[in-house]
Amino acid sequence: MITATLVGLVKRWExxxxxxxxxxxxxxxxxxxxxxxxxxxxxxxxxxxxMAVALDRADRxxxxxxxxxxxxKMGQVRRDCLTSMIYQxxxxxxxxxxxxxxxxALRAGHWERAAREALRSEWARQTRDRAEEVAAMxxxxxxxxxx
Numbered sequence: 001m002i003t004a005t006l007v008g009l010v011k012r013w014e015x016x017x018x019x020x021x022x023x024x025x026x027x028x029x030x031x032x033x034x035x036x037x038x039x040x041x042x043x044x045x046x047x048x049x050x051m052a053v054a055l056d057r058a059d060r061x062x063x064x065x066x067x068x069x070x071x072x073k074m075g076q077v078r079r080d081c082l083t084s085m086i087y088q089x090x091x092x093x094x095x096x097x098x099x100x101x102x103x104x105a106l107r108a109g110h111w112e113r114a115a116r117e118a119l120r121s122e123w124a125r126q127t128r129d130r131a132e133e134v135a136a137m138x139x140x141x142x143x144x145x146x147x
Contacts, residue, residue, distance in 0.1 A: 002055050006080040013130050058083045061091035077141050081134045115139035
């Protein structure tokens with residue numbers, strides 16, 4: 001389920017850029033979605049539509065990694081965090097691009113360990129502030145103060 005809070009978090013973390021830019025492995029624009037070409041320029045409305053599609057895709061990928069019962073046990077805040085991670089990185093081959101130790105900790109309800117595992121990743125090294133905020137929400141099960 002895509003919540004308004006998740007949409008707001010992703011918009012804040014990604015920011016809006018109308019013009020495509022080189023984002024490591026692809027050209028990106030809008031709110032962090034793949035641009036159709038390096039010359040593409042999109043409107044905010046187009047970007048919001050692409051974001052909605054990409055968030056839905058990320059949420060479906062999450063549902064392939066965790067059962068409905070596991071997601072319910074985690075709660076909406078953690079689900080939003082995990083969906084945002086998949087949105088940012090893509091689903092990978094297994095639906096969540098690795099993070100096996102974090103997945104194990106989440107299944108066991110070990111929130112502090114899950115947060116630590118999230119921070120022990122290339123993702124965290126590349127987007128430190130965002131990763132620290134996500135990890136804090138995974139650990140606490142509560143949205144941060146900036147939501």
